[in-house]
Amino acid sequence: MSYTVIVFVKQVPDTQNITGEAMKPDGTVNRAALPAIFNPEDLNALELGIQLKERYGAKLIVGTMGPPNAAEVLRESLYRGADETILLTDRAFAGADTLATSYALSCCAKKIGKFDLILCGRQAIDGDTAQVGPQLAEKLKIPQVSYVENVEELTKKRVRARRSIEGGFEVVECPLPALMTVVEANDPRPSNVKKIMLYKKAKTRTELSKAHSDANYTDAELLKEEEDNLRKVGLWIEELSASDIGADVERIGLKGSPTKVKNIQSVVLTGADFKVVDPTEAGVNSLMHELIEDHTLG
Amino acid sequence: MSNKIGNVWIFIEQEGGKIANVSLELVSKGRELAAKLGVATEAIFLGGDLSGGVDTLHHYGCDKVYMVESGKLEPFTVLPYAKSIVDLVKEHRPNILLFGATNKGRELGPRVASELMCGLTADCTDLQIDDFDDKVNKKQYKNKLMQIRPAFGGNIIATIVNTWEDPQIVTVRPGVMKLDDPDTSRKGVCVKIKPEITSTETVVNVIERVQQEKEVDLQASQIIVSGGYGVGGQANFKLIYDLAKTLGGDVGASRAAVDAGWIDHDHQVGQTGVTVRPKLYIACGISGSIQHRAGMSDSSKIIAINTDPDAPIFSCAHYGVIGDLNEVIPKMIKAFKSKV
Ligand SMILES: Cc1cc2nc3c(=O)[nH]c(=O)nc-3n(C[C@H](O)[C@H](O)[C@H](O)COP(=O)(O)OP(=O)(O)OC[C@H]3O[C@@H](n4cnc5c(N)ncnc54)[C@H](O)[C@@H]3O)c2cc1C
Numbered sequence: 001m002s003y004t005v006i007v008f009v010k011q012v013p014d015t016q017n018i019t020g021e022a023m024k025p026d027g028t029v030n031r032a033a034l035p036a037i038f039n040p041e042d043l044n045a046l047e048l049g050i051q052l053k054e055r056y057g058a059k060l061i062v063g064t065m066g067p068p069n070a071a072e073v074l075r076e077s078l079y080r081g082a083d084e085t086i087l088l089t090d091r092a093f094a095g096a097d098t099l100a101t102s103y104a105l106s107c108c109a110k111k112i113g114k115f116d117l118i119l120c121g122r123q124a125i126d127g128d129t130a131q132v133g134p135q136l137a138e139k140l141k142i143p144q145v146s147y148v149e150n151v152e153e154l155t156k157k158r159v160r161a162r163r164s165i166e167g168g169f170e171v172v173e174c175p176l177p178a179l180m181t182v183v184e185a186n187d188p189r190p191s192n193v194k195k196i197m198l199y200k201k202a203k204t205r206t207e208l209s210k211a212h213s214d215a216n217y218t219d220a221e222l223l224k225e226e227e228d229n230l231r232k233v234g235l236w237i238e239e240l241s242a243s244d245i246g247a248d249v250e251r252i253g254l255k256g257s258p259t260k261v262k263n264i265q266s267v268v269l270t271g272a273d274f275k276v277v278d279p280t281e282a283g284v285n286s287l288m289h290e291l292i293e294d295h296t297l298g
Numbered sequence: 299m300s301n302k303i304g305n306v307w308i309f310i311e312q313e314g315g316k317i318a319n320v321s322l323e324l325v326s327k328g329r330e331l332a333a334k335l336g337v338a339t340e341a342i343f344l345g346g347d348l349s350g351g352v353d354t355l356h357h358y359g360c361d362k363v364y365m366v367e368s369g370k371l372e373p374f375t376v377l378p379y380a381k382s383i384v385d386l387v388k389e390h391r392p393n394i395l396l397f398g399a400t401n402k403g404r405e406l407g408p409r410v411a412s413e414l415m416c417g418l419t420a421d422c423t424d425l426q427i428d429d430f431d432d433k434v435n436k437k438q439y440k441n442k443l444m445q446i447r448p449a450f451g452g453n454i455i456a457t458i459v460n461t462w463e464d465p466q467i468v469t470v471r472p473g474v475m476k477l478d479d480p481d482t483s484r485k486g487v488c489v490k491i492k493p494e495i496t497s498t499e500t501v502v503n504v505i506e507r508v509q510q511e512k513e514v515d516l517q518a519s520q521i522i523v524s525g526g527y528g529v530g531g532q533a534n535f536k537l538i539y540d541l542a543k544t545l546g547g548d549v550g551a552s553r554a555a556v557d558a559g560w561i562d563h564d565h566q567v568g569q570t571g572v573t574v575r576p577k578l579y580i581a582c583g584i585s586g587s588i589q590h591r592a593g594m595s596d597s598s599k600i601i602a603i604n605t606d607p608d609a610p611i612f613s614c615a616h617y618g619v620i621g622d623l624n625e626v627i628p629k630m631i632k633a634f635k636s637k638v
Contacts, residue, residue: 015451102412127449129420134376134408143501144376146405160505166401168509172375174502181405258417258462262430262444265455274602274612279621281629287601287617288633296578296599297521297545298638 003058003154004115007049008105008136009042009077011070012126038073041121043080045182047189048151049119050081056154058116059083063108065093065101071204074237079191079199083234086112087204090241095254098127102135104252107245109140117159118179122147133181143174149185202235303441304393304464305362306332309383309406310343310355311398313374317351319517320398320472322358327425327475328396329359334427335441337393338362344382344493346372352488357480362487370495374402375502380409382493387414392465394443396425399469411467417460418467419445423474423592430459442466452569452588473517473573474596513564514548520577521547524567524594527554528583528604528623535560537627538582544631550574550594552584568593582623586611603627 013034049060062077064070065088074085088108096104109118118137123130130146137144145161152171153160160173164183203211205227212223230236242252250256277287291297306328311318325339332339338361343351348367355363364386370378387395387410395410397403399421411418424446430439443466445458460466516522523545525538535555542549551565567574569589579597584590586602586609594600595614602615603623612618619626 013450015453097417098408099412099415099417125451127420128451129408129418130404131408131411131418131420134405135412138380138409138412144405144409145502146376147401164401165507165509167512168507170504170508171506172502172504258415258460259419259445259458260430260432260434260461262457262459264457266453274615274618277601277617277619279619279626279629281633283619284626284629285633287619288630288637291578291599292634292637297634 002156003052003056003117004112005049005052005058005060005117005119006109006112006115007042007046007060007062007077007082007119008132009046009062009064009073009121010039010124011036011064011066011073012039012124013037015125036069036072038076039121039124039126041123041182041184042073043121043188044184044186045119045121046077046080046082047186048148048180048182050189051186052117052151052154053081061086061112061115063088063105063112065089065096065104065108068204068206071202071207071237071239075199075202078202078234078237079195080188081191084238085202086238086240088240088242088245089204089206092242092247092249092253095257096252097257097259098129098131098135099258100252100254100256102132102139103256104242104245104247105132105136106139107247108240109136111240111245116176117154118142118177120179120181122181122183130181133179137179140177140179143178144181145172145174145178146181148180148182151180199235202237203230204237204239206239207237303335303337304391305338305340306335306394307387307392307396307465308339308341308360309395309397309403310341310351310363311400311402312343312345312348312351315345315347315349315351317354318398318400318472319477320400320403320470322354323472323475323477324396324398324470325355325358325360326478327470328394329478331394331425331427331443335393340364340392342366342383342386344371344379354480356484356486357482358478359481359484360486362489364489364491366491366493368493368495370500371493373504373507375500375504376405376409377499377502378493378495379406380413381495381499382491383410384413385494386491387465395465395467397467397469399471403469407467407469414465414467415462416465416467417458417462418469419447419458419460420469422447422468422470423455425468425470430461432459432461435461437461443468448569448592452592471573473575513562516548516550516565516567516572516574519548519574521545522550522567522574522576522578522594522597523547523580523582524550524552524565524584525555525561525582526552526584526590527558528585529555529560530583532558532560534624537624541580541582541627541631544634545578547576547578550579552587552590581611581615582627584611585609586614
């Protein structure tokens with residue numbers, strides 16, 4: 001294994017069908033009220049990571065920041081092909097805007113140590129900001145290549161990638177380590193059922209101790225032994241807190257976020273008060289007449 | 299420390315020296331914000347060859363243009379631009395910094411904001427000046443920039459405020475701010491800057507670049523006839539083209555029609571397409587999802603043609619034709635031809 005590739009992913013609420021009730025009074029999201037999914041473009045980033053692993057040999061580490069439940073996207077990453085996973089979870093991370101998020105992720109990357117590439121999806125469907133990738137690159141002082149469609153070549157020192165630009169594409173080259181944000185330009189491969197069944201068993205420390213206490217089992221030594229076993233077979237999800245990654249508490253969560261939500265309005269459809277036009281010749285004629293009369297047409 | 303607040307800055311995006319429309323829209327909006335705050339409107343204009351652009355910026359109302367010219371700024375890559383902008387901001391501390399929410403603006407803005415440790419709000423659809431009472435932290439802020447944007451797939455509209463040090467940085471979607479008319483009698487100042495770009499910033503090399511003119515520029519269209527999934531197929535899009543041609547307009551589309559492969563993405567109107575505000579928008583066989591409406595609901599006149607009387611498109615329509623587009627459109631063409 002020659003390269004280390006980190007993919008940062010996010011668990012997001014499915015934004016297709018949501019209401020104002022999904023927001024808490026302080027303007028943050030009530031994630032519990034919504035079905036949570038793997039952010040779509042992060043799956044494209046993961047797929048690119050898997051392709052690099054196949055083409056060049058790489059250790060693929062997938063990280064996410066979120067509530068304990070976000071371990072679900074890490075299990076999914078494991079059965080899709082990740083080698084290691086990291087869950088950043090801590091109450092102190094809550095309420096982070098993109099600046100605080102990218103800072104926390106940068107601490108995680110530093111904690112991992114040596115890496116060649118970081119991949120992120122271009123943007124997440126809950127906020128659509130596309131900011132975390134570039135901000136993370138800045139925090140780590142590494143070059144960024146946004147909107148990547150694919151990697152043309154990876155060598156020990158450099159990466160060459162094709163990225164989309166307005167009205168076309170560009171091929172760019174930059175030294176490693178670098179960060180790339182990935183667009184929906186590949187098809188994340190379906191995973192096979194056997195793997196899904198296997199990796200469903202992956203656990204974080206919190207999940208493991210909960211399983212034990214649920215069974216009224218509190219033998220610390222046994223816990224440690226089970227952890228080691230899970231590690232050995234690649235079913236361990238590393239769980240890290242703010243202090244584990246050496247994050248400055250002033251720079252994470254709500255505290256580390258310069259942007260504040262002043263208010264939230266849910267978008268309501270106003271009652272229809274349009275002029276009904278008969279779909280008949282007469283109806284259409286009078287419509288066209290009206291539009292010509294008021295100089296909209298003609 | 300003085301209480302004097304900084305000016306309103308607009309990042310001017312250009313390609314081959316041609317200024318992007320969105321930047322001029324932001325100059326128009328920036329002037330309005332600056333007038334409310336009693337400060338100046340200033341442009342930061344970066345590139346390899348900027349001759350000619352400065353006058354245009356003065357005509358649109360920039361009091362001052364910081365002209366940052368260097369061969370290292372062409373072609374566009376993020377790091378040299380970010381470095382030049384960060385240096386300028388640190389020196390002059392503007393109150394507000396606006397970027398277009400284009401591909402370039404959305405990769406450059408975050409890099410700049412992160413280095414300055416400033417807040418950044420993406421894809422704003424409206425900007426206002428107002429006071430902010432932060433009840434959680436018991437702090438009051440005067441004359442802050444209200445950064446208004448849709449979130450959660452357009453299901454909510456959030457107003458966001460940056461409470462840390464200035465500048466307050468945002469990106470704004472192309473086509474949402476109104477472009478004022480230029481006034482050729484306006485004059486302004488131009489400050490030429492030699493940026494300090496080092497080899498640390500020039501590490502990303504553009505090896506190849508392929509760029510095509512868009513098939514259509516819907517943002518410039520006054521009349522748009524859009525087809526959705528209800529058109530039923532690629533061949534049937536001819537009806538939409540016929541109506542557009544008859545009325546002297548251009549053809550738009552919903553994402554469902556684009557995804558079906560009936561028409562190119564350049565035609566897509568909405569959250570992930572273009573935002574338009576023509577004189578007349580005719581939505582044919584488009585249900586009117588929130589994402590579609592986000593890109594067209596500010597059109598002066600909207601006609602919706604749909605077989606389903608409950609389609610949400612009618613909620614933003616001025617005229618509603620409840621019927622089959624295959625029958626209605628030919629009637630419209632005939633009626634128009636006989637009238638003019
Ligand atoms: C993150 C995200 C971003 C998106 N961005 C965009 C975007 O930018 N733009 C966009 O458009 N969508 C966007 N969408 C998709 C959007 O949610 C809708 O799926 C899409 O707009 C639906 O397109 P449609 O109205 O053409 O199709 P449908 O919803 O299938 O509607 C077809 C309509 O045609 C009517 N119809 C059928 N036959 C006829 C007939 N013969 N005559 C008249 N009417 C007929 C039907 O009654 C129906 O109302 C986005 C979605 C997501 C999740």
